[in-house]
Amino acid sequence: MTSRSKIPRPTVKRLSLYLRDLESRREQEQQTISSQQLGDALGLTDAQVRKDLAYFGQFGHPGIGYHVQELIAELRKIFGTDRKWSAAVVGAGNIGRAVMAYPRFRHKGFEIVAVFDNNPGVIGQVISGHRVRPMDDLPALVGARDIKIGILAVPAETAQAVADALIDAGVLGILNFAPVRLDVRDAVSITSVDFSVALEQLAFQVSLGLTGSLDEQEG
Amino acid sequence: MTSRSKIPRPTVKRLSLYLRDLESRREQEQQTISSQQLGDALGLTDAQVRKDLAYFGQFGHPGIGYHVQELIAELRKIFGTDRKWSAAVVGAGNIGRAVMAYPRFRHKGFEIVAVFDNNPGVIGQVISGHRVRPMDDLPALVGARDIKIGILAVPAETAQAVADALIDAGVLGILNFAPVRLDVRDAVSITSVDFSVALEQLAFQVSLGLTGSLDEQEG
DNA sequence: CGTTGTGAAATGATTCACAGCT
DNA sequence: AGCTGTGAATCATTTCACAACG
CATH class of the missing domain: 1.10.10.10 (Winged helix-like DNA-binding domain superfamily/Winged helix DNA-binding domain)
Structure with missing residues (x-):
């Protein structure tokens, strides 16, 4: 090193x-x-x-x-992308489905190896080649399938509880799509993707008549 | 002011x-x-x-x-969220669908008033209450429906062309889900949401054994 | 030549610390 | 007392500018 x-x-x-x-x-x-x-x-x-x-x-x-x-x-x-990370998607709603169908995930060294949801109407369905499993199976499968990354695609209300479950099960990182700040007791790495924050940024820039992107220098 | x-x-x-x-x-x-x-x-x-x-x-x-x-x-x-912005979704694939189903959009002062795609198999379908229209209709509808925001949910390859079409039609801002940097000649505001960048950030943090979020101070 | 890698200077953002208001 | 708003100090990031290298 x-x-x-x-x-x-x-x-x-x-x-x-x-x-x-x-x-x-x-x-x-x-x-x-x-x-x-x-x-x-x-x-x-x-x-x-x-x-x-x-x-x-x-x-x-x-x-x-x-x-x-x-x-x-x-x-x-x-990036550590020269090794493979196993990932689990939690939440098989619209965002979860979009994530599963996103072709770049595999290319970036991530492999989705399990999908969880707690809605009985969805459990058992096969989405993008993955059978949806009940949340109760999460702890066992994280260990069994060597899952290192949890992809959190559940509503804001349940996000913290699911994050806790993922951490207890032993994941190392969480990709969070829920519009809340998660308290993770410094146990894991977190990256968030928040549509509504992005939209608000945009509204703000438009109201101010700013052009270009806030992420860049050229302003 | x-x-x-x-x-x-x-x-x-x-x-x-x-x-x-x-x-x-x-x-x-x-x-x-x-x-x-x-x-x-x-x-x-x-x-x-x-x-x-x-x-x-x-x-x-x-x-x-x-x-x-x-x-x-x-x-x-x-934020300018006390007024309403009309928005159009371009691309009725997985990400476009997730966007249309996202309940917070309306709450944040955005209203989706049109959906476009150029895939004949999708045109005419009704998704989340919106009939999908051909891309050719875009220029006319942006004017007719007073569309100020374009939500870009198309593959990377076509993103720049669609962005150009949106700009020509007169939108003020673009929310970009495609994993490319768009060149917008400083004509509009841009905010990007990029899953694969987010994943890579996460992979990087995990490899380094960092905990918490990179977006925050507490590090 | 053109282009990197890097100290030093300049700019930008955060934290400190406290006067002033309720 | 408790808490805001804000200059001044500190810390972080970017830009400058140039020696060194192929």
């Missing part, structure tokens, strides 16, 4: 954008890329790109730029 | 979290709240909460705190 100085949070958030862009360039057979090019594509400065990458190692070649293929491999190592 | 100093981007992102928390407190009949209480619930310091709110006006009452009801009203004004 190379002793690396603390990584800024914004850097972590940009890393996956780099990877996404690089993967599409590789498909188009692009061999190398400069920090300038990568920055332009993402609305960042060249210095920012270089500094972000430099937190993790020296991947560039002076006078040349970065080898696309090589940098993709490095980023995947950083 | 009150002359207000520039608002930090992180503040904008927290504003909707405040509103969400306040709304749930009002349901529980809580009358007032201190910056300390609100901060604790969201993992922020009291000073941060006060400073964020102070960018928009003086809503607090020394010795008392903030009146929940009053602050909700102020935040809604700030």
Whole structure:
């Protein structure tokens, strides 16, 4: 383990954008890329790109730029996406279904190996190739199928209880789609995706007449 | 227009979290709240909460705190959520369906008034009460139904083309679910929701053994 | 040359700490 | 007393600018 100085949070958030862009360039057979090019594509400065990458190692070649293929491999190592994570979807409603049908999950190194719901009308159904199981089966299956990630697609009211169940069962991370802040007693990693917060951001930007994206520099 | 100093981007992102928390407190009949209480619930310091709110006006009452009801009203004004926005969903696949079924949209002041897709097998179907229309109808309907917001739920490959169509038709904002950066020539506001980026964030945090959320301070 | 990696400077955001109001 | 609003201080992130390298 190379002793690396603390990584800024914004850097972590940009890393996956780099990877996404690089993967599409590789498909188009692009061999190398400069920090300038990568920055332009993402609305960042060249210095920012270089500094972000430099937190993790020296991947560039002076006078040349970065080898696309090589940098993709490095980023995947950083993300831990070079290994596979087993995941469980909890909640087989609309969001749960959209998640199960999302083709990129597998590509990003996640495999959905179980689906849970507590609605008797849904239990037993097969959705996107997965049989929906009752919540009661959760603790046993997390262990049996080596589930590391819980995808929380239940209503806000039950989200905390389900999160607790997932943590007790031993998952390491939770992807939360419910519009609440979960209290996870620092037991797991959490990332949230919140439609209504996103909509409100948008409404706010529109009211103010702001253009472009709040996530970017170019404002 | 009150002359207000520039608002930090992180503040904008927290504003909707405040509103969400306040709304749930009002349901529980809580009358007032201190910056300390609100901060604790969201993992922020009291000073941060006060400073964020102070960018928009003086809503607090020394010795008392903030009146929940009053602050909700102020935040809604700030968000422009006290008016209604007409929205169109483009893409009636899994994500589009989840969006249409999401009950909070209406509550947040958005009304879905049209749904578009270019798949002949889907056109004409009624989903969540909306008849799916061909993409060709988009330009006319955006004008006719006063559509201000486009919700982009199409695959990455077609996202840019659809965004261009929405902009040409005259929308003011786009909520983008496609995993690409859209080039919008600064014509509209953009907010993105990206599942695969979220998953990668999570994978990264888990690999590093980080706990809690990257969006928060408590780290 | 062109391009990286990186200290140093500049900008931006958070926290501190306290005057002032109720 | 309890709590807000806010300048000043601290901390974090970005940008600048340039030596070093292929």
